[in-house]
Amino acid sequence: MEKVRLLVVDDDPPIADLVATVARYEGWEAVTANSGEEALHRAAEFHPDIVVLDLMLPGLDGFAVLDRLRLSGTMVPVVFLTARDGVADRVAGLTRGGDDYLVKPFAVEELMARLRTVLRRSAGPAFQRSVLAVADLTMDEDTREVRRGERLLTLTPTEYEVLRYLMRKSPTVLTKAQILDHVWEYGFGGRSNVVELVISRLRRKLDGDPDTTTGDDKDDEPQLIHTVRGVGYVVRQVAE
Structure with a gap:
């Protein structure tokens, strides 16, 4: 394209x-x-x-x-x-x-x-609707709708931007510093713990926490956000 x-x-x-x-x-x-x-x-x-x-x-x-x-x-x-x-x-x-x-x-x-x-x-010839997909996780960048299978996820703006960055770069592993620079766009010093907090919330929402999603929650969905120790985070279907 x-x-x-x-x-x-x-x-x-x-x-x-x-x-x-x-x-x-x-x-x-x-x-x-x-x-x-x-x-x-x-x-x-x-x-x-x-x-x-x-x-x-x-x-x-x-x-x-x-x-x-x-x-x-x-x-x-x-x-x-x-x-x-x-x-x-x-x-x-x-x-x-x-x-x-x-x-x-x-x-x-x-x-x-x-x-x-x-x-x-x-209807420009170079334009197509932008939908990111990793396994059964999809993100429509026009409507900003994020779904895990049939479940519609409710994300904060920061959670959305972090997840979008991970999905755009999948299967590349991203460091905390890369995520900070891309999503927050100004110096957070050593406050990399903010990335850990957002990743933790995203995992709960992607894995079917009934308090943070709409629709039927599922308990058997495989984890999509993986931690690569000493490096960072990646969105992919199966951990290496």
Whole structure:
């Protein structure tokens, strides 16, 4: 399957880089541009499947960039990401050919969910619904539903992110430091015990604790999260 190609256009490089980095964690290809002219140049050479576009850009603003993209004949989906929250701006962005409009400050998780929705709606050739699976454990990254067989698991946001990271990397063994860096994204010092606590809660939920799941619990489900002593944790069907 080809990777989704994302162009992120924002005059604030840290924001553009953040969105691009998160997209790469999703398995996408991502490039950035910090001006309207650079955005058009990048679009011409990169041929993105979807564009995140700020309105307030040096030189050509976001509306002008969208107009020129449409005049060039490309119908690439465009999601506006901007601090301009007026109704007139929202209406203009959508009526001039934008596919969605998100106001800053924003949650990266919401932006990625909107991008996936726009891609699915536009039926882009590089996009497929993202469902992770290990044995009978499945995770739908669009709906954020996690199931063990037929059981729907109720996870906290942190539990979800830890499990998603383990499932994405399965069958690779991940250290506590890797999990901390990926999920918490800032220095926790030596507090690796927070990973142990989250892993412990996930194990109870995956193995059928009736207080933490919905549906019929099962007592005979094999353990999926394994500890590799001296290394870290891994999600797989059978322990080595």
